[in-house]
Amino acid sequence: MTAQYPTLEQMGITSFDNISKYRLRREARADVLKVYYHRPAGSLLSRSKKFTFARPQSGVPVEFQKTAQWHQLEDTSPVLRQALVELHQLLKPDAPAEDDTTRDSRQQLLEDLEHMERVMKAKLEELRRQIAALK
Incomplete structure (x- = not known):
């Protein structure tokens, strides 16, 4: 193969x-x-x-x-x-069939949204730590 x-x-x-x-x-x-x-x-x-x-x-x-x-x-x-x-x-x-494509697209969007939320949360925590270190 x-x-x-x-x-x-x-x-x-x-x-x-x-x-x-x-x-x-x-x-x-x-x-x-x-x-x-x-x-x-x-x-x-x-x-x-x-x-x-x-x-x-x-x-x-x-x-x-x-x-x-x-x-x-x-x-x-x-x-x-x-x-x-x-x-x-x-x-x-x-x-995939047409119905599966729509479901996969929706699922992918939800996964992307959850990933973005995790990334943003981690970045905000990092910025807060940096700000706290400056005090």
């Missing part, structure tokens, strides 16, 4: 049968790919792997970078593009 997904293998992904989904998001100057796995309860293996693909820096003025033409010029990593193709091929047979 490794010959079928060489890019994923190069990235260190070997449990192809355990991949449940993937998410791609854009951060400031990078694309972040997160691959999620099916894991049994109590498993010590990670439930996800995160890969960051930096976008190239350029000497283009900031004003131009905010235009639609700039976003068309920006290019993603060829490794990322190939990994997305392979992940799509890998997960294609498991394409």
